[in-house]
Amino acid sequence: MRSPMRNKREVAGKPTLSLDAQAALERAGFSRRSFLKSTGALIVTFSIGGMLETVKAQGAFEGGVAGSPPLNELDSWIAIAGDGKVTAYTGKCELGQGITIAQAQLVAEELSVPFSYVNLIYCDTAMTPDQGVTSGSQSHPTNFNHGNLAQAAATARETLLQLASKSLGIPADQLAAEDGVISAKSDPSMKVTYGQLVGGKKFDLKLDPNANRKSPSEWTVLGKPAPRPDLPALVTGQFEFVHNVRVPGMLHGMVVRPPAVGATVVSVDESSVAGLPGVVKVVVKKNFIGVVAEKRWQAIQAANKLKVTWTPGAGLPSHADFYDFMRNQKPTRDTLLVNSNDVDQKLGEAATVVKATYHHPYQMHGSIGSSCAVADVQGDKATIWSPTQGVWHQRGTSAMILGLKPENVRIIFRRGSGCYGINGADTVTYDAALLSQAVGKPVRVQLTRKDEMAWENYGFAFVMDERAGLDAQGNIVAWDHESWSPVLGNRPGYGTPGNVITGLLAGFQPEPFRPRTPAPEPTAYTNNSNGVPSYMAGQVGGALKGTGTVKSERALMHNVASSFWTGPLRSPARLQNTFAHESFMDELAARVKADPVEYRLRHLSHSRLSDVVKAAAKTANWDPRPSPKPLKSKTGVATGRGVACVAYEGDNGFSAMVAEVEVNQDTGNISVKRVVLANDSGPISNPDGLRNQIEGGTLQGMSRALMEEVTWDDQKVTSNDWRTYRTLPLGFDIPKVEAVLLNRPDVAACGAGETAITVVAAAIGNAIFDATGARIRQVPFTPERVKAALNEVG
Amino acid sequence: MSAITLKVNGQTHKFDMDPTTPLLYVLADDLELRGAKFGCGLGQCGACTVLVKGRAIRSCITPIETVDGAEITTLEGLGTIEKPHPIQKAFIDEGAAQCGFCLNGIIMTAKAFLDKKPKASEEEIQQAMSGVLCRCFTHVRMLRAIKKAGQEMAR
Numbered sequence: 001m002r003s004p005m006r007n008k009r010e011v012a013g014k015p016t017l018s019l020d021a022q023a024a025l026e027r028a029g030f031s032r033r034s035f036l037k038s039t040g041a042l043i044v045t046f047s048i049g050g051m052l053e054t055v056k057a058q059g060a061f062e063g064g065v066a067g068s069p070p071l072n073e074l075d076s077w078i079a080i081a082g083d084g085k086v087t088a089y090t091g092k093c094e095l096g097q098g099i100t101i102a103q104a105q106l107v108a109e110e111l112s113v114p115f116s117y118v119n120l121i122y123c124d125t126a127m128t129p130d131q132g133v134t135s136g137s138q139s140h141p142t143n144f145n146h147g148n149l150a151q152a153a154a155t156a157r158e159t160l161l162q163l164a165s166k167s168l169g170i171p172a173d174q175l176a177a178e179d180g181v182i183s184a185k186s187d188p189s190m191k192v193t194y195g196q197l198v199g200g201k202k203f204d205l206k207l208d209p210n211a212n213r214k215s216p217s218e219w220t221v222l223g224k225p226a227p228r229p230d231l232p233a234l235v236t237g238q239f240e241f242v243h244n245v246r247v248p249g250m251l252h253g254m255v256v257r258p259p260a261v262g263a264t265v266v267s268v269d270e271s272s273v274a275g276l277p278g279v280v281k282v283v284v285k286k287n288f289i290g291v292v293a294e295k296r297w298q299a300i301q302a303a304n305k306l307k308v309t310w311t312p313g314a315g316l317p318s319h320a321d322f323y324d325f326m327r328n329q330k331p332t333r334d335t336l337l338v339n340s341n342d343v344d345q346k347l348g349e350a351a352t353v354v355k356a357t358y359h360h361p362y363q364m365h366g367s368i369g370s371s372c373a374v375a376d377v378q379g380d381k382a383t384i385w386s387p388t389q390g391v392w393h394q395r396g397t398s399a400m401i402l403g404l405k406p407e408n409v410r411i412i413f414r415r416g417s418g419c420y421g422i423n424g425a426d427t428v429t430y431d432a433a434l435l436s437q438a439v440g441k442p443v444r445v446q447l448t449r450k451d452e453m454a455w456e457n458y459g460f461a462f463v464m465d466e467r468a469g470l471d472a473q474g475n476i477v478a479w480d481h482e483s484w485s486p487v488l489g490n491r492p493g494y495g496t497p498g499n500v501i502t503g504l505l506a507g508f509q510p511e512p513f514r515p516r517t518p519a520p521e522p523t524a525y526t527n528n529s530n531g532v533p534s535y536m537a538g539q540v541g542g543a544l545k546g547t548g549t550v551k552s553e554r555a556l557m558h559n560v561a562s563s564f565w566t567g568p569l570r571s572p573a574r575l576q577n578t579f580a581h582e583s584f585m586d587e588l589a590a591r592v593k594a595d596p597v598e599y600r601l602r603h604l605s606h607s608r609l610s611d612v613v614k615a616a617a618k619t620a621n622w623d624p625r626p627s628p629k630p631l632k633s634k635t636g637v638a639t640g641r642g643v644a645c646v647a648y649e650g651d652n653g654f655s656a657m658v659a660e661v662e663v664n665q666d667t668g669n670i671s672v673k674r675v676v677l678a679n680d681s682g683p684i685s686n687p688d689g690l691r692n693q694i695e696g697g698t699l700q701g702m703s704r705a706l707m708e709e710v711t712w713d714d715q716k717v718t719s720n721d722w723r724t725y726r727t728l729p730l731g732f733d734i735p736k737v738e739a740v741l742l743n744r745p746d747v748a749a750c751g752a753g754e755t756a757i758t759v760v761a762a763a764i765g766n767a768i769f770d771a772t773g774a775r776i777r778q779v780p781f782t783p784e785r786v787k788a789a790l791n792e793v794g
Numbered sequence: 795m796s797a798i799t800l801k802v803n804g805q806t807h808k809f810d811m812d813p814t815t816p817l818l819y820v821l822a823d824d825l826e827l828r829g830a831k832f833g834c835g836l837g838q839c840g841a842c843t844v845l846v847k848g849r850a851i852r853s854c855i856t857p858i859e860t861v862d863g864a865e866i867t868t869l870e871g872l873g874t875i876e877k878p879h880p881i882q883k884a885f886i887d888e889g890a891a892q893c894g895f896c897l898n899g900i901i902m903t904a905k906a907f908l909d910k911k912p913k914a915s916e917e918e919i920q921q922a923m924s925g926v927l928c929r930c931f932t933h934v935r936m937l938r939a940i941k942k943a944g945q946e947m948a949r
Contacts, residue, residue, distance in 0.1 A: 231891055234891055235882040235901060237869035246826055295815075297814075368895050418893030446832055449835055692889060696930050700930070721838060722927065729925065730928055731923040
């Protein structure tokens with residue numbers, strides 16, 4: 001039975017090859033290298049149908065998967081067909097953040113071709129260059145500055161101008177490129193198309209680091225909103241997520257995870273599922289257990305019925321006392337980010353010393369769709385459709401899991417549910433690979449909600465101490481920041497599959513915890529996930545690298561071993577650190593009765609950070625005065641406003657937020673009414689995409705600030721569905737979100753996906769304080785915690 | 795095993811299968827429809843929503859035996875890329891998506907609601923959408939799109 005819509009699916013795959021095309025390529029044994037040996041026209045044909053015929057007509061065959069296309073070769077990035085259509089290859093994938101549309105705009109702009117000519121292929125180890133992981137607000141800086149995709153497109157345009165110069169007999173500086181045609185400035189009838197110049201041929205050139213980039217003032221495609229090409233397919237149910245990948249002969253697998261953290265397999269009673277309909281195999285590999293069946297429902301039932309005897313779990317620290325436990329945990333790995341070696345002395349001399357401690361829980365990515373992958377492992381070769389953020393990393397580690405050579409493993413990215421960091425994408429890819437290998441057939445695995453939530457790599461919990469010394473005028477003269485945060489595992493990288501649950505269960509170890517006490521003195525400045533507050537001068541080796549004025553400074557972080565998996569969650573550690581720094585800055589301003597905006601500006605030395613603070617305050621119509629505002633009544637609804645700002649990772653994007661809240665003093669409920677977010681991510685590539693990221697980041701930040709917290713008992717995680725891990729639903733009372741975009745055409749492109757979310761918790765917490773005088777130092781700001789803080793004020 | 799008849803988007807399909815099979819798996823695996831999605835399998839998030847006789851239900855917890863013979867509409871049955879339903883069109887016009895995984899639940903829930911009350915207030919729309927999740931938090935645009943679509947449907 002087929003979907004009646006099936007023949008329309010190519011439309012859905014516009015930014016990449018359709019599944020059918022991928023499968024055909026696979027059958028034909030095509031690799032990226034053979035594409036380049038053949039023609040650009042061939043590649044473009046794939047995206048517009050007629051795939052099978054085209055492959056057959058080529059007759060080319062090259063088995064095996066080559067290594068990554070070299071990043072310094074132009075042909076690794078750009079191919080131009082006889083009809084002038086452009087295929088661009090990138091290692092930065094579409095997770096829903098809108099980076100494909102911006103990358104296509106970039107290629108069209110730098111190459112001077114119509115936007116509709118550009119077909120972007122991303123993240124397939126058979127075709128695209130290795131650009132590591134699509135994460136950490138790195139796609140914009142990586143591909144839009146002087147390197148990689150941007151420089152490839154610029155190199156291609158300059159090369160085409162040189163070729164046209166030869167072809168037309170006119171000096172290159174007298175030629176102009178527009179819409180894929182190069183013509184004489186003096187006589188536009190003298191012209192040649194890109195297709196005529198290079199169509200179907202390789203460039204055979206290195207990327208030219210000196211190729212001229214277009215000035216933003218010349219932009220016609222970049223810098224403007226462009227509609228997402230995937231939207232029509234998404235809203236009509238035609239889009240192919242990894243969850244929709246269907247391979248002929250595909251079976252369904254389910255995994256059986258341990259019932260407790262640290263539990264290991266004693267025995268598996270396969271007879272407990274004997275005779276169940278459709279069951280193909282029970283798979284056991286060390287502590288990894290799965291069931292493969294013909295149909296999904298059969299696999300689910302079998303996994304539920306499979307009788308496994310496990311050892312007891314390792315036991316978990318008490319959730320109620322967790323922050324104290326973590327603070328006192330040994331051993332630690334200590335890192336000093338800055339140390340002026342005079343902090344204790346300056347604090348001793350200060351007119352006033354202020355101290356506060358902040359707590360942030362483990363939080364989860366909580367993807368709306370549980371993670372899924374499809375693997376086809378046949379003998380010594382594997383093809384895997386994965387929602388991983390790093391296909392080359394996944395290739396290396398899947399090869400280890402399977403005991404295959406990396407070059408025999410092909411990872412094809414297919415979009416999963418939005419991940420916001422390392423959700424279950426990598427681990428489920430190993431699950432599918434292991435089960436497929438065990439049965440020798442393609443297997444699809446989608447995790448249960450519980451398995452997704454109980455075993456993913458959580459965003460870090462944090463305890464953060466802040467101390468500051470103020471002089472008689474209320475200026476900050478010394479700042480001391482010390483934090484504790486637990487770690488276990490990480491992204492798997494190229495060679496550590498044990499960094500996620502499936503890898504560990506299958507016998508691989510996570511990266512080891514390496515204790516280090518005391519921390520060595522810093523020798524080079526690193527902001528290290530905003531471990532350094534924005535108001536520190538950041539003095540290391542004589543140079544001031546921070547964004548603030550406080551020269552007596554120390555930032556010391558301790559990592560401890562975690563009982564739970566950890567890994568990057570949108571704005572990893574930056575969000576937690578910023579919650580503490582920006583809440584504390586507010587406490588300092590309040591202590592000296594200064595306006596929170598003015599007080600920040602007084603202690604900032606970086607104009608881009610100051611500028612976003614000023615812009616947010618201006619748009620929000622900020623009323624300069626100290627917080628809290630005089631409280632009219634201790635019952636009923638109180639209103640207030642708060643500000644927070646961040647230089648993301650010190651220099652990769654700048655944002656400031658003003659939040660206006662209502663605090664119901666009787667119930668402790670917080671309602672955020674209005675949010676103004678000023679953002680500077682350098683030159684704006686796609687303003688609509690940037691706004692979408694800011695709106696989403698702001699509300700996701702609200703959900704994390706107000707509701708989200710991982711919980712556990714003495715054996716296992718207990719927040720394992722949407723009733724036990726709360727999130728703001730679509731219907732909650734949504735604030736008005738106003739994005740103020742500061743466009744900076746003359747600086748480098750910065751990150752844009754994590755600036756807004758980083759400042760939300762502090763901005764809301766500061767607004768609660770402004771409204772009521774109650775300071776909340778622990779995320780999430782549940783009604784109970786708000787009530788408790790209100791009671792403390794008395 | 796039981797003989798089950800499903801009428802999906804106007805087409806009739808006959809199956810001989812375990813009658814307790816959740817409807818979602820038949821739609822996604824046997825009919826290879828891509829609209830309804832497995833989000834939680836617990837009826838908590840809405841990603842699997844389909845319409846049965848015009849009512850929004852969670853197909854991940856709906857055994858097929860309970861919808862035997864009933865008219866089922868999936869996201870694919872609303873409109874096409876060429877001729878999108880007003881709600882689908884509003885989502886395109888408003889750029890109301892990030893990853894897009896939740897869209898099925900959002901649009902199908904909105905469809906069931908707006909069919910009954912196209913001229914709904916913002917508060918009523920929020921109330922109607924209070925059981926659906928979007929973890930990219932594209933809420934601002936989605937609610938704007940739903941309101942816009944309602945106005946179009948009321949005309």
